[in-house]
Amino acid sequence: MVTVGVIGGGQLARMMIPPAVNLGLDIRILAEQEGMSAALAATAVGDYRDLDTVLAFAETVDVITFDHEHVPAPILRELQARGIPVHPGPDALHFAQDKIAMREKLSEIGVPVPEWAAVTNADELSAFLADNGGAAVLKTPRGGYDGKGVRVVRSADEAADWFATLDEDGRGGALLVEELVDFRRELAQLVARRPSGQIVAWPVVETVQKDGVCSEVFAPAPRSAGRVAEMAEQIALTIAETLGVTGVLAVELFETTDDRILVNELAMRPHNSGHWTQDGCTTSQFEQHLRAVLDLPLGATGCHDDHTVMANILGGPTEGTLADRYAAALEAHPTVKVHNYGKEPRPGRKVGHVNVSGSDLDEVAYQARAAAAFFQD
Amino acid sequence: MVTVGVIGGGQLARMMIPPAVNLGLDIRILAEQEGMSAALAATAVGDYRDLDTVLAFAETVDVITFDHEHVPAPILRELQARGIPVHPGPDALHFAQDKIAMREKLSEIGVPVPEWAAVTNADELSAFLADNGGAAVLKTPRGGYDGKGVRVVRSADEAADWFATLDEDGRGGALLVEELVDFRRELAQLVARRPSGQIVAWPVVETVQKDGVCSEVFAPAPRSAGRVAEMAEQIALTIAETLGVTGVLAVELFETTDDRILVNELAMRPHNSGHWTQDGCTTSQFEQHLRAVLDLPLGATGCHDDHTVMANILGGPTEGTLADRYAAALEAHPTVKVHNYGKEPRPGRKVGHVNVSGSDLDEVAYQARAAAAFFQD
Numbered sequence: 001m002v003t004v005g006v007i008g009g010g011q012l013a014r015m016m017i018p019p020a021v022n023l024g025l026d027i028r029i030l031a032e033q034e035g036m037s038a039a040l041a042a043t044a045v046g047d048y049r050d051l052d053t054v055l056a057f058a059e060t061v062d063v064i065t066f067d068h069e070h071v072p073a074p075i076l077r078e079l080q081a082r083g084i085p086v087h088p089g090p091d092a093l094h095f096a097q098d099k100i101a102m103r104e105k106l107s108e109i110g111v112p113v114p115e116w117a118a119v120t121n122a123d124e125l126s127a128f129l130a131d132n133g134g135a136a137v138l139k140t141p142r143g144g145y146d147g148k149g150v151r152v153v154r155s156a157d158e159a160a161d162w163f164a165t166l167d168e169d170g171r172g173g174a175l176l177v178e179e180l181v182d183f184r185r186e187l188a189q190l191v192a193r194r195p196s197g198q199i200v201a202w203p204v205v206e207t208v209q210k211d212g213v214c215s216e217v218f219a220p221a222p223r224s225a226g227r228v229a230e231m232a233e234q235i236a237l238t239i240a241e242t243l244g245v246t247g248v249l250a251v252e253l254f255e256t257t258d259d260r261i262l263v264n265e266l267a268m269r270p271h272n273s274g275h276w277t278q279d280g281c282t283t284s285q286f287e288q289h290l291r292a293v294l295d296l297p298l299g300a301t302g303c304h305d306d307h308t309v310m311a312n313i314l315g316g317p318t319e320g321t322l323a324d325r326y327a328a329a330l331e332a333h334p335t336v337k338v339h340n341y342g343k344e345p346r347p348g349r350k351v352g353h354v355n356v357s358g359s360d361l362d363e364v365a366y367q368a369r370a371a372a373a374f375f376q377d
Numbered sequence: 378m379v380t381v382g383v384i385g386g387g388q389l390a391r392m393m394i395p396p397a398v399n400l401g402l403d404i405r406i407l408a409e410q411e412g413m414s415a416a417l418a419a420t421a422v423g424d425y426r427d428l429d430t431v432l433a434f435a436e437t438v439d440v441i442t443f444d445h446e447h448v449p450a451p452i453l454r455e456l457q458a459r460g461i462p463v464h465p466g467p468d469a470l471h472f473a474q475d476k477i478a479m480r481e482k483l484s485e486i487g488v489p490v491p492e493w494a495a496v497t498n499a500d501e502l503s504a505f506l507a508d509n510g511g512a513a514v515l516k517t518p519r520g521g522y523d524g525k526g527v528r529v530v531r532s533a534d535e536a537a538d539w540f541a542t543l544d545e546d547g548r549g550g551a552l553l554v555e556e557l558v559d560f561r562r563e564l565a566q567l568v569a570r571r572p573s574g575q576i577v578a579w580p581v582v583e584t585v586q587k588d589g590v591c592s593e594v595f596a597p598a599p600r601s602a603g604r605v606a607e608m609a610e611q612i613a614l615t616i617a618e619t620l621g622v623t624g625v626l627a628v629e630l631f632e633t634t635d636d637r638i639l640v641n642e643l644a645m646r647p648h649n650s651g652h653w654t655q656d657g658c659t660t661s662q663f664e665q666h667l668r669a670v671l672d673l674p675l676g677a678t679g680c681h682d683d684h685t686v687m688a689n690i691l692g693g694p695t696e697g698t699l700a701d702r703y704a705a706a707l708e709a710h711p712t713v714k715v716h717n718y719g720k721e722p723r724p725g726r727k728v729g730h731v732n733v734s735g736s737d738l739d740e741v742a743y744q745a746r747a748a749a750a751f752f753q754d
Contacts (some may be wrong), residue, residue, distance in 0.1 A: 340400055
């Protein structure tokens with residue numbers, strides 16, 4: 001049997017289990033702790049920053065892939081040196097791990113990005129603010145997600161704590177500062193690429209964030225046919241090929257009020273903006289990721305319906321579990337597909353999502369929101 | 378967390394794992410042995426005919442359901458006596474376990490069945506043959522599946538070995554003899570019913586058997602709109618309600634050359650004729666079965682496409698594994714969904730299936746057959 005090893009035991013690893021079962025693949029997961037979202041297939045528990053832990057796990061599988069981007073590059077290089085395939089590999093993953101490296105690389109290859117700079121002190125930040133209308137987005141280059149490690153600043157004082165941390169680290173690091181993009185909406189473009197080069201794209205989607213966290217996805221992005229869809233796809237294909245990404249690549253995009261498409265963030269793994277593919281597409285992002293990292297031919301990305309809307313379940317009920325709400329939610333919404341990550345409810349935490357498909361966008365969006373609301377107080 | 382217990386570790390149990398993961402249900406399986414198709418979720422291994430084994434397993438779950446119909450009724454009654462829900466329950470399951478009881482019951486409630494009789498000796502069989510054109514189908518009332526325990530006979534001599542076995546059993550048992558139905562094609566109607574009564578139907582499908590084993594399913598059954606679909610659905614709804622079936626009920630039907638619809642067999646569990654729902658319907662039979670046995674509201678049964686065709690992978694490759702064929706099969710058929718049961722290839726064995734959907738029935742059928750052929754020598 002072919003064995004896929006996934007480092008990280010969160011919901012992305014969990015959602016690889018159904019397609020692995022369907023395809024008869026043995027999926028093994030190195031989880032951070034017991035009882036995580038992907039516990040059903042967790043064959044090891046340990047620290048992904050520990051070489052011996054990762055090596056011992058990797059020796060039981062045919063290929064290593066990830067639930068997140070945080071495994072240190074030296075560990076991944078050691079795996080490769082021992083002949084264990086790693087997808088995406090550390091050379092590509094570097095650009096998902098380090099936002100400054102990503103900005104440098106995308107600028108170099110001519111992919112449109114917001115104005116940006118790497119700043120190491122208050123003076124540099126002040127200069128950038130002065131050049132960019134007095135407000136900017138400041139990001140820690142590593143470890144941020146779901147709105148963490150990101151803040152809007154209007155003066156260098158607002159970044160004093162982060163600059164202090166940089167000094168403490170003593171690594172001579174920098175912060176990434178970017179123009180505050182005046183955008184009409186946010187889009188995401190997913191593609192998947194095999195090591196041997198085959199690459200496929202799903203339709204571009206519109207994503208809606210709430211407090212820095214994805215709350216809804218509309219697939220395909222409404223009013224995107226033609227130029228927007230083509231630009232988004234071309235950007236993602238260029239990035240995947242130029243950076244040598246293997247597996248799923250998610251490119252978060254801004255559609256600006258002056259009709260530009262700019263790259264916001266990259267993720268080299270299945271991504272929240274692709275959860276709609278589980279129920280809306282011939283091949284889900286999770287199945288495609290498994291096929292890609294095994295260098296198997298990729299599946300068709302056609303849609304079942306005109307529209308699919310995904311709504312995240314954020315936080316979950318303040319008392320009890322998601323399953324306590326099934327009787328009411330499923331009764332009211334028989335066409336909705338519920339995905340429950342098996343995580344303890346906690347304010348703001350992604351604990352599940354719903355997908356709904358149909359031909360009427362308003363109706364589908366209503367169903368998704370109304371169903372998700374059953375699981376949140 | 379809600380915990381579903383499945384007795385039996387075959388592919389039907391395996392295919393309940395993906396929807397259980399999606400819905401955040403804890404699924405636990407009592408497998409007959411190690412390394413079975415559903416091993417990923419097997420929390421116990423043992424003999425389902427042993428009361429203590431089943432009791433120990435049942436104490437770890439909230440509801441008991443099945444991968445097959447062979448658990449003895451006294452064990453199920455003991456579970457019920459201890460307050461453990463069993464779906465389908467032994468009163469309903471009796472009619473799926475014993476074909477003579479099924480024929481008696483369906484005749485009693487006015488559901489159309491072939492001419493039949495329970496025969497205990499050669500004279501009774503000869504009399505039935507004389508009354509029914511000299512040929513008939515003889516069945517052992519219990520334990521048959523996939524063409525086993527079924528034979529066509531033209532004289533009582535051809536049943537001598539089975540009558541001898543009846544005598545050896547000393548249980549005063551009988552064989553079921555049925556008219557050799559002159560049928561145009563075979564159909565199957567699936568419905569799902571909750572303990573509290575809600576019931577839903579999928580579209581009737583056409584099934585094609587090869588050597589007594591299902592080889593292809595066309596969904597919905599071509600040229601079935603109107604009378605045929607209505608009769609098939611009404612028959613299955615009547616059976617589910619009258620017999621008190623809970624979970625998925627599959628009713629295998631004959632469409633006769635004189636335009637009657639007759640019940641052939643019943644199965645009270647997900648069924649091969651419903652595998653197409655995994656990729657062709659809003660709610661698959663496996664998800665629906667879990668929802669039904671938990672008495673949760675049932676999901677919509679609409680189809681993604683005009684046609685879905687399922688083709689079984691029978692036997693598998695003579696050398697190597699199904700996965701060895703993925704590179705070629707997936708390359709040629711990017712729209713095909715492959716389901717690999719993780720079983721050792723063996724002549725005639727059901728080791729997997731493929732589903733394909735689309736708007737052109739001929740094209741879809743071609744894709745399904747061609748893809749399945751990649752996995753068989």
